[in-house]
Amino acid sequence: MECLKGKSAYAGVALGKIAVLSKQDYVIKRKKIDSPEHELERIEKAKEKSLEQLQALYDRAVVEVGEANATIFEVHQMMLEDDDFNEEIENIIRTEMVNAEYAVAKAGDDFSQMFASMDDEYMKARATDVKDISERLVRNLYGKEDNDLNYSEPVIVVADDLSPSETVQMDKNKILAFVTVHGSTNSHTAILARMMNIPALVSTPLNLDELKSGMEAVVDGFTGEVYINPTEEVKNQALEKIQKEKEKQELLLTLKGKENVTKSGKEIKIYANIGSVSDVGYVLTNDAGGIGLFRSEFLYIGRNDLPSEEEQFTAYKQTAQMMAGKKVIIRTLDIGADKQADYLELGEEENPALGYRAIRICLSQPEIFKVQLRAILRASVYGNISVMYPMIISVEEVLKIKEIMAEVKAELTEQGMPFKDIEEGIMIETPAAAMISDELAELVDFFSVGTNDLTQYTLAIDRQNQKLDPFYNAHHKAVLKFIKMAADNAHKAGKWIGICGELGADLTLTKTFVEMGIDELSVSPSMVLKVRKAVRDLD
Numbered sequence: 330m331e332c333l334k335g336k337s338a339y340a341g342v343a344l345g346k347i348a349v350l351s352k353q354d355y356v357i358k359r360k361k362i363d364s365p366e367h368e369l370e371r372i373e374k375a376k377e378k379s380l381e382q383l384q385a386l387y388d389r390a391v392v393e394v395g396e397a398n399a400t401i402f403e404v405h406q407m408m409l410e411d412d413d414f415n416e417e418i419e420n421i422i423r424t425e426m427v428n429a430e431y432a433v434a435k436a437g438d439d440f441s442q443m444f445a446s447m448d449d450e451y452m453k454a455r456a457t458d459v460k461d462i463s464e465r466l467v468r469n470l471y472g473k474e475d476n477d478l479n480y481s482e483p484v485i486v487v488a489d490d491l492s493p494s495e496t497v498q499m500d501k502n503k504i505l506a507f508v509t510v511h512g513s514t515n516s517h518t519a520i521l522a523r524m525m526n527i528p529a530l531v532s533t534p535l536n537l538d539e540l541k542s543g544m545e546a547v548v549d550g551f552t553g554e555v556y557i558n559p560t561e562e563v564k565n566q567a568l569e570k571i572q573k574e575k576e577k578q579e580l581l582l583t584l585k586g587k588e589n590v591t592k593s594g595k596e597i598k599i600y601a602n603i604g605s606v607s608d609v610g611y612v613l614t615n616d617a618g619g620i621g622l623f624r625s626e627f628l629y630i631g632r633n634d635l636p637s638e639e640e641q642f643t644a645y646k647q648t649a650q651m652m653a654g655k656k657v658i659i660r661t662l663d664i665g666a667d668k669q670a671d672y673l674e675l676g677e678e679e680n681p682a683l684g685y686r687a688i689r690i691c692l693s694q695p696e697i698f699k700v701q702l703r704a705i706l707r708a709s710v711y712g713n714i715s716v717m718y719p720m721i722i723s724v725e726e727v728l729k730i731k732e733i734m735a736e737v738k739a740e741l742t743e744q745g746m747p748f749k750d751i752e753e754g755i756m757i758e759t760p761a762a763a764m765i766s767d768e769l770a771e772l773v774d775f776f777s778v779g780t781n782d783l784t785q786y787t788l789a790i791d792r793q794n795q796k797l798d799p800f801y802n803a804h805h806k807a808v809l810k811f812i813k814m815a816a817d818n819a820h821k822a823g824k825w826i827g828i829c830g831e832l833g834a835d836l837t838l839t840k841t842f843v844e845m846g847i848d849e850l851s852v853s854p855s856m857v858l859k860v861r862k863a864v865r866d867l868d
């Protein structure tokens with residue numbers, strides 16, 4: 330058995346035979362030609378055919394993965410018509426007097442390398458798109474058909490990389506999982522896999538030459554691992570996980586589309602918490618009404634520099650588009666304490682949980698904060714986005730945030746960048762915020778209670794310290810009183826209040842929260858339907 334670790338693009342477990350997808354390799358010969366005009370004519374014809382194929386792929390993708398995700402094929406059509414790309418092809422043909430196939434392949438390689446060398450992760454991922462269209466054009470010049478991607482039995486597709494068009498052409502009932510050697514979690518292929526609800530790993534160090542279609546494998550999209558020729562033990566564990574997932578799915582089927590209403594008719598919203606765009610598919614399959622907490626700091630962690638405005642904009646925009654009008658609450662950078670990013674050089678602290686973190690960093694380094702606010706505002710036109718600020722302790726902080734927000738909006742207006750006037754909320758996760766929630770409620774549109782930190786700070790118990798687990802009591806009366814106090818103050822001011830800490834998913838408290846008048850519970854996607862059941866079972 331061989332076990333390899335890649336990056337999970339979508340969770341889920343699969344056990345089955347692999348199908349190794351080898352690229353149709355043509356040896357693209359460089360031939361001298363006499364008539365550049367003739368080659369350019371051939372390219373025009375191949376382009377027409379490619380545009381037709383892309384239109385068919387777009388139509389299919391709209392049905393399979395929705396309009397927002399299908400736009401990638403519109404983008405491919407636009408790329409095919411791109412002036413720079415076409416001029417480069419023409420240039421190669423005319424100056425080198427070479428055949429169309431060679432010129433297209435060369436221009437495709439040049440453009441794709443240019444994208445691949447860019448710093449911005451989003452632009453980097455576009456290298457695959459350029460290769461996809463140039464390969465399509467070459468195929469059509471040779472008069473070859475697309476790769477046959479219709480498998481007769483369900484398989485785990487293993488490939489060097491998968492282009493969006495290959496992904497969408499596959500019959501999703503025949504795909505157990507995708508595993509690719511290259512590709513980023515930000516690629517459209519990864520996004521499509523998520524939308525199709527198929528476990529997927531990218532950046533997996535497989536040696537494709539050693540793999541043969543028909544070999545057995547287990548893909549664990551939770552851990553990012555793939556096992557080739559798995560042992561009986563690994564297979565049994567996988568089967569157990571698959572069974573558990575199936576049970577969840579069954580529960581989902583019975584509750585999907587149902588309202589979160591108690592027997593006496595009281596309604597509560599149930600949203601989901603996410604850490605990255607890759608979680609959105611899970612939010613949708615679990616039928617959450619929205620995203621109540623997008624922990625944006627995960628975009629900042631595990632890398633060597635700050636994420637750019639474009640990178641963040643793309644992540645927020647994709648999330649908003651995939652949620653198709655449902656609410657997406659983005660929490661601004663909540664770094665520090667247990668969530669560290671070395672490049673920010675936050676320094677050693679005696680008491681990191683009480684230290685330089687979250688909104689304190691953003692208010693001290695507004696240049697970092699502003700980039701994030703710009704990205705959030707710019708993404709707001711693509712869906713229903715709200716913003717929420719963590720670790721608030723004072724009215725002054727909220728007033729300062731409002732000032733910065735106003736500056737950012739003025740800049741965007743001046744630059745002609747569109748944005749919406751989004752809802753702004755704060756987290757209630759410090760005793761101070763709960764105590765002055767009457768004043769804070771006047772300044773914001775909503776509250777969301779971070780019970781993980783609220784418990785830590787109320788009980789003076791480090792949430793990271795395992796030794797203190799026996800003392801960490803999130804049901805402590807003091808914590809519940811703070812939540813009730815914040816709920817009453819929010820409602821007095823005509824504002825709404827949610828809970829996005831782990832306590833929101835505590836089914837023994839669902840009744841208490843409904844009675845308190847909590848308007849929204851945001852829980853991990855896998856808990857959405859369980860909480861829905863608890864709400865529906867209430868009298």
Ligand code: PEP
Pocket residue numbers: 622624663758778779780781782783829830831
């Ligand atoms: C919380 O503190 O309850 C919360 C939701 O935020 P985090 O767990 O990310 O600190």
Ligand code: MG
Pocket residue numbers: 719758779781782
């Ligand atoms: Mg918190």
